[in-house]
Amino acid sequence: MDKPLEAYWALRLSAVAERLAANNFEVHLAADLGSARDHVWSEVIGPMTPCTVSFGGSATLAGSGLVEAVRADPKLTVIDTFDKAATRETILARRREALHADLLLTGTNAITANGQLVNLDMIGNRTGAISFGPRKVVILAGRNKLVADLDTAFRRVKELAAPVNAMRLDKKTPCVKTGVCHDCASPERICNVWSVVEKAYPKGRIRVVLINADLGF
Numbered sequence: 001m002d003k004p005l006e007a008y009w010a011l012r013l014s015a016v017a018e019r020l021a022a023n024n025f026e027v028h029l030a031a032d033l034g035s036a037r038d039h040v041w042s043e044v045i046g047p048m049t050p051c052t053v054s055f056g057g058s059a060t061l062a063g064s065g066l067v068e069a070v071r072a073d074p075k076l077t078v079i080d081t082f083d084k085a086a087t088r089e090t091i092l093a094r095r096r097e098a099l100h101a102d103l104l105l106t107g108t109n110a111i112t113a114n115g116q117l118v119n120l121d122m123i124g125n126r127t128g129a130i131s132f133g134p135r136k137v138v139i140l141a142g143r144n145k146l147v148a149d150l151d152t153a154f155r156r157v158k159e160l161a162a163p164v165n166a167m168r169l170d171k172k173t174p175c176v177k178t179g180v181c182h183d184c185a186s187p188e189r190i191c192n193v194w195s196v197v198e199k200a201y202p203k204g205r206i207r208v209v210l211i212n213a214d215l216g217f
């Protein structure tokens with residue numbers, strides 16, 4: 001075989017795409033982040049013409065260019081929950097408002113081989129909005145988010161995603177110093193709300209864009 005790694009990822013991604021589709025998610029396979037961005041722009045945002053758009057914290061989304069493209073489109077109103085100039089009260093009010101957005105663009109912490117989405121939040125606004133609220137949810141996920149099962153997903157999040165996100169956000173938590181989760185009681189603990197989405201409801205409300213590249217944490 002000439003390109004075994006490509007063959008491996010093609011098989012893994014198409015298998016999980018099949019499971020996600022069986023769980024009522026819409027699924028799109030993208031070769032890279034650029035084609036994922038083009039797909040979301042032309043196949044979701046264009047036909048849907050949402051009035052309001054919100055974003056979940058996601059390094060994959062942040063690297064896609066979609067946030068900038070949405071912000072630059074005068075037809076779209078962004079509910080900005082990451083505005084560093086806003087007060088904490090304003091941000092919390094916007095996070096509640098974002099639950100009513102037409103469209104949520106975000107990432108996921110893990111996807112199991114059975115096609116379940118696993119996420120862990122500090123506040124719960126992202127896990128809440130993935131579950132209910134916005135009319136449409138688009139999840140961008142690199143192939144590195146694929147895991148065998150729920151136990152592996154929980155481990156992946158606590159051993160990798162959470163400490164790295166705590167570092168990204170400059171939190172004052174023990175994992176930032178050691179790289180290991182201490183199940184802390186810190187006021188800045190980012191690990192408070194788990195969510196497992198087993199099936200999309202209503203069918204097709206959540207679209208998962210699986211990207212054949214390692215992206216995010």
Ligand code: SF4
Nearest residue numbers: 175181182184190191
């Ligand atoms: S529980 Fe605390 S120490 Fe563990 S990953 Fe989360 S923030 Fe870090």
